[in-house]
Amino acid sequence: MTDTTAFDWRSFLLNWSGEWADSLPGGETRSEGDEDARRARWLGFPPASEERIAAAEERLGRRMPPSYREFLKVSDGWRHAGGFVWLLAGTEDAHWHDNESGLADMFEEHLDEDAGPEERQEADIWRRGLQLDVESDITHVLMDPEDVDENGEWAVYTWASWRAAPPERHADFLAFMRDMYREFHSLRAHRRDGEPEFANDTTRKLDAQVAQARSAALRGDWERAGKELDEAKGYGRPRAAGLGDQIRRLLGQTYMVYFEGLVTDPRYAPELLPPLVAEHAAHSYRDDSTLTFHLRGAGEDLVSLAYATLERVRAGTYRYTAAGPFGTAVERARELARWGGTDEAWRTLIDALPLWEPLGPDHLAPLGWVADPVLGPLLTPERGRELLSTPRGGRTGEAPRPTAGLDPGGLAWLAEPDPGDNPTSYRFVLVEGAAPEELPERLADGNGGGDGDGTVLNERLTLWEARRRLLHGRREFSSYDDRALVAVGRAGSGWSFAFDGDPAAFDRRRFVSPAASASAGSDTRAVVVWSGLRARHGEPFFHLSVARGGAEQYAFTYADEEVRSRGRIPQALDPSRFFGDGEDGAEAERSLLEAVAGEFGVRLPRHAIVNGRLHTFTTRSWTRPPGDGETYAVIHLRGEADRPADDDRTADDDRTADDGQGSR
Known part of the structure; x- marks a missing residue:
């Protein structure tokens, strides 16, 4: 804490006064007091004697704080404290405010029942504060005898209704005066026409x-x-x-x-x-x-x-x-x-x-x-x-230590406890030997699903923005229409990804992996992962399928506490290593993702997926068309002119409201 009693008040106030006098425009009409102050280059008054200060303290019933006492010994009051307090009190004019303004009542009206000490302070200060403003632009200056530091200094509070802000706290009277000196400078720095240049030491x-x-x-x-x-x-x-x-x-x-x-x-x-x-x-x-x-x-x-x-x-x-x-x-x-x-x-x-x-x-x-x-x-x-x-612009200096990367590498970050951003259910396709811009051709159905022409990427958006744009104006939703909105990018050396962080519900009976179609081409591999081991609703599940050259090589699905598999699964990905009695879903998910990343040398960029803007497109449906007699739902969001259209249908019904993919 600064020793305010050792502060050179006289030099500070003389400098302030001289700068104020030099900043005044010539020929401007001023009050007699201001004109006297300009000629004398002194904004203050004669110093107060110790006897005069003691008499004021006896009248107030309190010893005044050290910095205010030291100020009074140099000037018994002050003109133009900042831009909005025209006269500041000395020994004669300082008095207890005692809610003279009625502001205590106003502040108390806005207090909640559970208001804390700081909020109540805003109301109480108007009852117990020592008022220092004598003439001002509706600006109040109060010293708080209950807000005292270890040196006996009282905090100063200033408030003006036109500032639309709570009372401003200054640590002590010296801090208040320094702030007012800065305010004077700040206001003078913005000159109006005809004012002298504000330049001084x-x-x-x-x-x-x-x-x-x-x-x-x-x-x-x-x-x-x-x-x-x-x-x-x-x-x-x-x-x-x-x-x-x-x-x-x-x-x-x-x-x-x-x-x-x-x-x-x-x-x-x-x-x-x-x-x-x-x-x-x-x-x-x-x-x-x-x-x-x-x-x-x-x-x-x-x-x-x-x-x-x-x-x-x-x-x-x-x-x-x-x-x-x-x-x-x-x-x-x-x-x-x-x-x-x-x-x-x-x-x-x-x-x-x-x-x-x-x-x-x-x-x-x-x-x-x-x-x-x-x-x-x-x-x-x-x-x-x-x-x-980092030194730049032709300057030299020591380079900083690089910040840590935002992407942890691999895939295991998807299994981290959800902090509000990481998805708890997600699916993605990894394609080897294909650039990201080639993925719509491999995964879209060509009609675009209401999202572009189905063969090109959309502009870069966050996934939230892309979902909102996709759903804007959409009126019909079918339980068999599971076209994923995916963000695309690079998944490591030679791999690209298509990621969906908000998939529909998983139905093992109707699910069709896009791995085979995504891998079409000479010796191209594709990997599909769909995880719901930490899904907030429904039973936990996990699916992995791998295809090469348009044909599935192997796959397994864990759902309903059992595993169903096809093909020769590599030992590193054998589901028996991850699912068993009492297996923790989150740990199994992490282990599986680490195994997939290790087997194929792939990764997904967390920061870009969660916080960035990536190209998107809509894939073909991840579910097969309904079979004969299978029931499905079509939800139609209607306006006033629409007739009710929410219904259950079978594969033999009229299908105009469904997605029409292989079901007519």
Whole structure:
């Protein structure tokens, strides 16, 4: 805790007063007191004697806190504490507030029955606080005699209704006055027409600090840079907020990150506009009236660019580019991330980062890529710190330790306890010797199932977005229509995957493995896994089938506590090794997935599947058509003009509502 009694109040207040006097526009009409203060270059009053301070304490019935007492010994009151308190109390005017404003009642009305001490403090302060504001813009300043630290200092609370925020706490009176001095600087830094340039020893020192912070950031010392920029930002120094926001955004922070003063500069707009627009798109709900709020002062061309970027971000077509060798690495990284190689993509970007060059003197790091639908999901707070710690822009320094990869390798991560993201039931197809873009031809039925033409991949989406788009406007659902919406990518050297993390219910009687059709071609192998050993509903099950050249080689299905198998199953995959009396389903699943990964040398990229954006398509149905006399259900979601159509049918009925796959 700072010893506030040793603080040099006189030097601090004299400096403040001189800067205030120099900042006043010439010819402006001022009150007599303000004019006297300007001429004297002193915002204060004569010092209070010890006797005067003691008399005030006797009147109040309490000894005042140390920092306020020391202040009074230099000035018995103060003019213009910040921008909204015009006169601050000295010994004569300080008095107990005693709910004079009625704010205790207002705050108490909004308290819940289970409100905690901090919430009750907001109400109680208005009854017991010592009021220091004498003249203000409806701004209250109270010292709390019950909020006391080990040095006897009272916390100071400020509140104004027009700020639409809870009372702000300052650790003590000295901290409050320092904050008001910063507020004075921040307000003066934004000059209006006709006002003198606000430049003094303090501003020059802070501007030099901003320049040093930028150099430190480019060397990789982002923590030091962030602290220095935050200090300068508190004083309203230009550049500080825009530079600091670049650090915050790469740490994954988006609240109140606007790249102030930089995003409207055409030099930096290609890097700073996309993340700002992407954040707007994520929270605007198609209300674009606020998009230009943080683009004040921008020219028509930049505003047009902002709306064009917004359209591309919403459509998922925004594509980040950069110049030079780093730009080449960006293209390589995008291709890797496109098919699920997020760890490789990240390393590609970081390895090329030392070759990156800033767009101007206020640019700290590449940022536009966070809005790219393929590259953006690469960012995590840990990776952001790694990027910020990497020397770049022609600076040298020690390279940081690489962050751990996000993908554990193999398949066993699918068996991890569900943290809210990992699927508990899933199915996937692995195909050897086929590129991801070839999978629709092997697994789709050609009519697309209402999702494209069935032979091409859809645009990159999260699985949640893809499911929502697939179901939008769909009205009919059949119990025999089990076409999987799958995300595709690379599953290791020479393998591709199609993954469905939200499959329909498993029915062993009607299930038809797509392994054979997926493996069509000379010596092509395909592996199908469908697991429900940890499914939230129904009996646990697990299916594995392997095909080569269009013919099934072997398969087994565990369901209803029994195993049925076909073909010669390799010893490493023999189901008897995994299922037996008292076998734990989660452990069996993990062991099976490890065995499949080891047998075929395959993996699935967890981060890309759970958090990324991958190409998708809809497969042909994983269930056979109904046989004669078999009952099935068709659910029709109808509008007002539709007749009821929910019914049970048999294979001999009219089939116009069913999927029509081999059943007419």
